[in-house]
Amino acid sequence: MTQREEITYFGAGPALLPTPVLQTAAQALVNYNGTGLGLAEHSHRSKIAEDVLNTAKADLATYLDIPDNYEVLFMQGGGSGEFSATVYNMVGIWVEKRKQKILKELGIAEGKDISEDVIATELRKAVEEELKIDYLVTGSWSLKASQEAARLLGPEYVNIATDSRKINDGKFGKIPEEKSWNLSKNPAMVYYCDNETVDGVEFPGFPEVLKSNGQDEEPIVVADMSSNILSRRIPVKNFSLIFFGAQKNLGCTGVTVVIIKKSLLPPTIATPSPSLMRKLGLPIGPIVLSYETIAKNNSLYNTLSIFDVYIAGQVLKSLLKTFSDKVDGQQAIAEKKANLIYAALDAHSNVYKVVSDKSARSRMNICFRVTKSQDVAESEKQFIAGAEKIGLTGLKGHRSVGGIRASNYNSISLEGAEKLAAFINSFAESK
Ligand SMILES: Cc1ncc(COP(=O)(O)O)c(C=O)c1O
Secondary structure (H helix, E strand, O other), X not given: OOOHHHOEEOOOOOOOOOHHHHHHHHHHHHOHHHOOOOOXXXXXXXXXXXXXXXXXXXXXXXXXXXXXXXXXXXXXXXXXXXXXXXXXXXXXXXHHHHHHHHHHXXXXXXXXXXXXXXXXXXXXXXXXXXXXXXXXXXXXXXHHHHHHHHHHHOHHHEEEEEEXXXXXXXXXXXXXXXXXXXXXXXXXXXXXXXXXXXOOEEOOOXXXXXXXXXXXXXXXXXXXXXXXXOOOOOOHHHOOEEEEEOOOOOOXXXXXXXXXXXXXXXXXXXXXXXXXXXXXOXXXXXXXXXXHXXXXXXXXXOOOOHHHHHHHHHHHHHHHHHOOOOHHHHHHHHHHHHHHHHHHHHOOOOOEEEXXXXXXXXXOEEEEEEOOOOOHHHHHHHHHHHHHHOOEEOOEOOOOOOOEEEEOOOOOOHHHHHHHHHHXXXXXXXX
């Protein structure tokens, strides 16, 4: 039987969880805090559940320095659910803002009850002429998100502001220069994926062109951070919304976190009525994907897996205990580990080809090909087999692209990364 300690698992998600967290969680699953019931059995409406939820929210806010004008939501449906949720919600917010503008132009006082039909005609014109959502397509996940938007809304509303494949021989691996991006004027959102898990492409930082210039309307920037959250400091205030599935750096599969600016929620802004959206021919999302509904109910609109939130909370507690400088401490280690692995690959450039360009290399998902012999598939098979023999597992690339992918999430120890770097060296040098 293989023991946990013998393995360093580089899988892309679900990912490795710290053993002490799992041990604590195992106990909580059987009997939580001496209550005679496990945490997965306690009501999500209980005080116990509320405490677990609120503690996890507070610890996340502390670790990432989330400003007070943001709300943290725990949702379900994974990253893919958020591909849809961001569209439904951000389009709704765009419509509501546009409605307010039209009312003002018509000289109708705020809060005055008027028939929806009066503004529906004007709004329909605005939707047809102006509604756009922008996507920066830099890898497989942002591509999928943009495809979901086109499916829900119709492709005429989706603007692919950039597509990396156009500058990289039809493949992902680079991020086009910002000045080449074809951004819309006041789109419902600009969406991007901060770290592309399949393709090993990460934005080096927040795009300059998406920063508020303090004059025009603030850009609505939405980011998928499913595979790099908690691994580096992020300028939260530049984003309208950040989302991430828990199953890579935060916890286990089952909960998705949304960090949303409060000004996109009531009382500042309310979702337009379903009847108005129907009149405009725009989709109405499922209630469980409504940020307004989830926020109003402190993430407990329906039954949430409190056990999954608990695991996330334990991971956050352990990060806060380990790093007195919070996410900065973890960031330094993440960079150190990634640099070690990339250095080993670069030192043998005749044997390994890193998939992404140096300017956009992911610290979290290190994707490369093994070209030791002309038969790349055979070389990669040998690489994986050799690695597994010494307990380095989960290195196979995503089925859509092949190759090798070492996912360097927070739970990979420095020793684990060193072991992989040493194996990369020894495999290259072996006969
Ligand atoms: C960056 C990113 N976004 C979204 C997803 C989809 O997440 P889920 O499987 O939770 O729907 C993934 C999954 O790996 C991902 O890596």
